[in-house]
Amino acid sequence: MNKLFKHIIVLGLVLSAFSCTDPEEFTAAKNMPYGDWEVAEYFVNGQTQGSYILERFTLERDGTFILVDSNDVLFHGTWTSTETSLTLTEVGGSSQVFDFEIVFLGPEKMHLRQVISGLDLEIRYLMNWSNADNY
Structure with a gap:
């Protein structure tokens, strides 16, 4: 009985030690979530818009992306990210660059x-983040 009581106390101390640790900050440079990102809502100059300019994009693990806009135009190319920015660079065609500032990034939400x-x-x-199960 005394041995069981000691094990319970040790287990309690271990659990309390883990509950006091600060979680690691989620950043694009460390752990950008791969997969499909869909636009839930967008604002132009502070006003909510009904239709989206960008519909969705897919970030692949190998550094490539596929982007679909509201007219079903498809762009593909490479992506890079830092702590505060995401850059999509089209390959071929017009070599268009999409630069974004990352305002918020979480495992399943992005602003x-x-x-x-x-x-x-x-x-x-x-x-x-729309298909977390596939990535």
């Missing part, structure tokens, strides 16, 4: 900000 300076336009995307 991206895109500024298009020639048009004085700011677009904010609220995104959901």
Whole structure:
């Protein structure tokens, strides 16, 4: 009985030690979630919009992406990320570059900000990770 009581106390101490540790910050540079990201909502210059410019994109583990816009136009290329930004660079075609500021990134949610300076336009995307089971 005394031995069982000691084991319970040790187990309690171990559990309390783990509950006091701070979780590691989730960042794009360390652990960007691969897979399909779908736009849940987007804002242009602070106003909610009904249709989306970008519908979804898929980030692959090998550094490639597939992006589909609202007109079902398909872009593909490579992606890179830092702590605060995500860059999608199209391969071939017009070699278009999509630069996003990462406002928030979690395992299943992302908030991206895109500024298009020639048009004085700011677009904010609220995104959901849609197929976590496949990646």
